[in-house]
Amino acid sequence: MNNLNSTIVSETVLDEIVENHKGKPGMLLSTLEKAQEANPLKYLPRETLSDVSKKLNIPLTQVYSVATFYSFFNLKPQGKHSIIVCRGTACHTKGSRALLSQVGQILGFRYGEEDDEASYTTPDNEFTIKTVACFGQCAQSPVIAVDNVIYSNINSLKLIEVIKKIQGKKIKV
Ligand code: FES
Incomplete structure (x- = not known):
């Protein structure tokens, strides 16, 4: 069983990802992509979507729409x-x-x-x-x-x- 905290991208890592993409074209897609890569279980937990929404100043509904539209985003933990x-x-x-x-x-x-x-x-x-x-x-x-x-x-x-x-x-x- 995975410890919940070990499946969430740390605040520092997410800040760094946001910093690299904020204000650039396609910032939401790139941020979600990197956040998923940084997650040890290769997915985007609710907490991460909510943090991305706050940090990029994009409504959570829009973040969810993008995360659910593209099949390469995972909303559930992925196997090795x-x-x-x-x-x-x-x-x-x-x-x-x-x-x-x-x-x-x-x-x-x-x-x-x-x-x-x-x-x-x-x-x-x-x-x-x-x-x-x-x-x-x-x-x-x-x-x-x-x-x-x-x-x-x-x-x-x-x-x-x-x-x-x-x-x-x-x-x-
Ligand atoms: S139906 Fe096209 S590759 Fe399977």
Whole structure:
């Protein structure tokens, strides 16, 4: 369990980030981006959004709108590793739903039909699993990204290999 204080960007660090971006074009986006990077769990807690609002003199509703509009901002703690499964039409027809379920099976949770767009972080904070509408690589579907590396034409066996490699386990097939 993480101590709440350890998941919030310190006042000093946030002041420094704001100082570097205040008054510049795109200051809100850049500040949120750097604040997220500085957070050990790679997300923007409510406290950080509120602090950014005060320090940049931007209404909190506007800060929230930006943080929720862009998919690269996380409002929940993120795992050390990320697995993103494409759920676009091309990938869907090549079995991405089954891949998503398989990720769940390997990491010990169940991805229900209704959770298709949900993100899930394992209790040990090792993995965050998300979906995306399209990676723009439909010709190589199905496509997933693991720790920002794209794996195209992925199949069940390759998926197990990639995850087990991260987990440092031997693969038994
Ligand atoms: S639908 Fe998956 S990459 Fe386009």
